Amino acid sequence: WYVADPGKNVAFDLLVVLTDGFVMPVLFAIAGFFALPSLHRHGPAGFLLAKARRLGLPLVVVTVLLCPIISYVIALGGATNETYWRYWLRLWPSMLDWRPRLFDRPEDVLALQGHFGPFHLWFLGVLLLFFVLLVLARLFWPQGRRFSPPSAGYGRAALLALAVGLTEGASQALISDKAWGGLGPFFAVQIARVPLYLGMFGLGCLAWHRGWCV
Numbered sequence: 001w002y003v004a005d006p007g008k009n010v011a012f013d014l015l016v017v018l019t020d021g022f023v024m025p026v027l028f029a030i031a032g033f034f035a036l037p038s039l040h041r042h043g044p045a046g047f048l049l050a051k052a053r054r055l056g057l058p059l060v061v062v063t064v065l066l067c068p069i070i071s072y073v074i075a076l077g078g079a080t081n082e083t084y085w086r087y088w089l090r091l092w093p094s095m096l097d098w099r100p101r102l103f104d105r106p107e108d109v110l111a112l113q114g115h116f117g118p119f120h121l122w123f124l125g126v127l128l129l130f131f132v133l134l135v136l137a138r139l140f141w142p143q144g145r146r147f148s149p150p151s152a153g154y155g156r157a158a159l160l161a162l163a164v165g166l167t168e169g170a171s172q173a174l175i176s177d178k179a180w181g182g183l184g185p186f187f188a189v190q191i192a193r194v195p196l197y198l199g200m201f202g203l204g205c206l207a208w209h210r211g212w213c214v
Contacts, residue, residue, distance in 0.1 A: 020093065025125065025200045031127055032204025035134055037166040044135045051131045059124040063186055067119045091116050094185060102191075116185035125187040130201050157203070157212055164199030171195045 003187075037045045043044075072087050080087070094115040118125055175192040182188040207213050 001071045015191070018148050025196055027123070028130075028197045029200040029204035029207070031130070031208075032201035033208045034136075035131060035201075036205050039138060042090045045110065048131065048135060051128060052145075055124045055128055059121055059186055062121055063116055063118050067117060067121070070119050071115070073119065075195065080126060081161055082170070086133065090114065091181075096207065098184040103180040103182070106172060117182065118188055122190075126197060129187070132196065152211065157207070157210075160203060164196065164203065168193070168196040171196075 003188075038050070042050060068088050068091055069084070071091075072084050075087060082090075091114065097115065171192045173192070177190070177192050179191045180188055181191050
């Protein structure tokens with residue numbers, strides 16, 4: 001992403017398709033599958049506190065200490081000749097900048113110069129948001145205990161998965177897959193993928209609730 005090599009190889013395209021197109025949605029489904037039992041065990045406050053400690057703290061530390069190296073490499077490709085230390089200090093005012101940001105094209109990532117950003121840790125911020133939404137949903141729908149015995153409903157699962165796929169297809173048709181949105185220094189998401197990630201997370205929650213996978 002950040003150092004453009006004119007040499008191309010299809011093997012790297014296949015690697016991206018495998019990791020970005022398959023692994024990431026599956027990871028969101030797994031996160032949803034284990035989120036509900038954790039919420040039952042710890043309660044809303046304990047659940048969110050645990051997620052803040054395990055996901056939020058690493059997100060903040062790495063965003064502040066390691067991710068600036070990425071934007072500094074981008075800056076070096078421009079006209080800057082300042083040292084990394086001076087560059088890092090110059091980022092700190094961006095901690096107060098929580099205006100929404102939109103990157104329509106790959107080169108728009110240059111707008112992150114002068115800003116802290118999560119870069120490859122974007123999924124941690126998205127997961128934290130989904131966990132908060134899950135807790136809010138439980139407040140309005142408290143009868144979320146697991147079916148006992150498990151309720152099959154595999155046809156319903158297939159229909160829901162198809163609905164997620166169709167919704168994501170519509171999103172991809174309407175929104176560029178290269179479009180990213182950001183809010184503050186710790187949150188960024190690929191806008192066209194939101195229905196996919198949210199849908200897979202919800203399917204994971206439902207899979208545990210209905211006992212589909214055990």
